[in-house]
Amino acid sequence: MRNLLNFLARYNNLIIFLILEGLSIYFVATRNSYHNTRILFAVRSMTYGIEEKINNTRNYLSLRDINKNLAAENVALKNSLERLVRGENSPFFSVSDSVYKQQYIHTTAEVINNSVARQKNFFTINKGALQGIKKDMAVNSSDGVAGVIVGCSDNFSIAMSLLNLDFKLSVRIKSNGYFGSLSWDGRDYRKAVLSEIPQHVSVSVGDTIETTGFSAVFPEGILVGTISDFEKVGGDFFTIKISLVTDFKKMHFVDVIGNMKKDEQLQLQNLFQ
Amino acid sequence: MINSIIRFGLIFIVLMLLQVLLFNNIQFSGYINPYVYIMFILLLPVETPAWILLLSSFAAGSIIDFFSGSPGMHASASVLTAFVRPYVLRIISPRDGYEANPELSMINYGFRWFFTYTLLIVLVHHTALFYLEVFRFADFFRTMLRVLLSSLFSITFILLIEFYRKGK
Numbered sequence: 547m548r549n550l551l552n553f554l555a556r557y558n559n560l561i562i563f564l565i566l567e568g569l570s571i572y573f574v575a576t577r578n579s580y581h582n583t584r585i586l587f588a589v590r591s592m593t594y595g596i597e598e599k600i601n602n603t604r605n606y607l608s609l610r611d612i613n614k615n616l617a618a619e620n621v622a623l624k625n626s627l628e629r630l631v632r633g634e635n636s637p638f639f640s641v642s643d644s645v646y647k648q649q650y651i652h653t654t655a656e657v658i659n660n661s662v663a664r665q666k667n668f669f670t671i672n673k674g675a676l677q678g679i680k681k682d683m684a685v686n687s688s689d690g691v692a693g694v695i696v697g698c699s700d701n702f703s704i705a706m707s708l709l710n711l712d713f714k715l716s717v718r719i720k721s722n723g724y725f726g727s728l729s730w731d732g733r734d735y736r737k738a739v740l741s742e743i744p745q746h747v748s749v750s751v752g753d754t755i756e757t758t759g760f761s762a763v764f765p766e767g768i769l770v771g772t773i774s775d776f777e778k779v780g781g782d783f784f785t786i787k788i789s790l791v792t793d794f795k796k797m798h799f800v801d802v803i804g805n806m807k808k809d810e811q812l813q814l815q816n817l818f819q
Numbered sequence: 820m821i822n823s824i825i826r827f828g829l830i831f832i833v834l835m836l837l838q839v840l841l842f843n844n845i846q847f848s849g850y851i852n853p854y855v856y857i858m859f860i861l862l863l864p865v866e867t868p869a870w871i872l873l874l875s876s877f878a879a880g881s882i883i884d885f886f887s888g889s890p891g892m893h894a895s896a897s898v899l900t901a902f903v904r905p906y907v908l909r910i911i912s913p914r915d916g917y918e919a920n921p922e923l924s925m926i927n928y929g930f931r932w933f934f935t936y937t938l939l940i941v942l943v944h945h946t947a948l949f950y951l952e953v954f955r956f957a958d959f960f961r962t963m964l965r966v967l968l969s970s971l972f973s974i975t976f977i978l979l980i981e982f983y984r985k986g987k
Contacts, residue, residue: 573891
């Protein structure tokens with residue numbers, strides 16, 4: 547006991563130093579996310595070799611189960627392949643009614659170039675004419691409206707972003723059905739402006755805005771955003787600020803929508819205009 | 820005793836204010852960040868018990884950390900500096916020891932001694948601080964450049980303050 551006390555008395559400075567330094571390093575490590583990951587990384591790289599070995603062994607021991615799963619998957623795939631091949635080879639094919647009912651075709655694509663900082667923003671997607679993309683198809687993000695295809699090459703397409711001063715979209719207030727025109731004012735990439743809503747309409751903050759489908763580009767009822775602010779300007783119409791649901795800064799996978807009956811609709815409309 | 824506590828308490832507060840209000844705002848192109856608050860560690864009397872030295876350095880570092888949003892970094896560098904200080908003092912001790920003049924100032928020990936002392940302490944502190952900040956040796960020489968440039972400015976400012984004290 548006395549030895550221990552002697553030891554403590556002799557090295558008390560060192561001990562205080564180590565305690566305080568340890569405390570500081572602890573703060574550095576836990577309160578700063580950057581340092582946190584660095585330390586985690588170092589620890590990982592130390593244990594990585596061991597973990598890999600354990601994982602290998604575990605895999606080897608469960609090979610039987612893995613094989614069983616693979617076999618089952620193989621059977622399922624073969625079955626579905628059989629069905630497909632049969633379907634193609636058969637001389638008769640049954641026409642399911644849904645082919646003629648279907649109005650919109652969907653395909654997914656990846657955004658490979660994008661901007662939100664300019665006044666006229668466009669983005670590029672990694673599918674083009676060879677993949678069936680055409681001009682004037684609608685582009686949606688996973689949340690809501692994103693833009694319209696304005697040009698295609700063989701494998702790429704350019705879409706005009708909603709964040710473009712030239713972009714106009716027919717939208718309506720979901721709760722009461724009044725429609726107006728949505729455009730971007732070039733200021734905030736999270737906000738757009740809805741005009742042409744008459745002042746007798748009851749409007750409240752938080753109302754949902756969706757597409758109308760009048761333009762024959764966007765299907766009806768796709769989410770655009772919510773009302774964040776509105777004011778009366780002049781005597782007739784509201785100016786309504788919409789906060790967009792699509793976050794253009796992180797948009798990555800998009801859904802391209804083609805309207806199969808667009809030509810038919812436009813031709814008919816042109817007859818009477 | 821009470822006198823010197825009040826005195827160093829005042830020095831502590833003034834240096835903290837200077838650092839937080841003035842020197843933390845001098846961040847020249849990411850290379851030059853003078854840290855003048857360690858002058859507190861420099862000035863504590865020779866006979867200060869080591870635990871007071873360590874604890875007060877820890878407090879100083881923590882306060883600076885608190886204001887510059889870097890938890891633990893300044894505290895750790897300061898504690899290290901405080902721990903090293905007695906050894907530095909031993910290395911550069913003047914011929915007739917420290918007993919005659921316990922206060923470590925330029926008036927008592929002359930410019931040359933004070934400069935060496937400042938240089939060593941500042942280098943220890945800045946090296947610890949900047950390497951802890953980047954936390955890797957990938958940019959070793961760039962960090963060293965930051966250490967040297969910042970040290971240059973810290974030393975300059977500390978010497979200026981010391982000259983001002985001497986002049987009074």
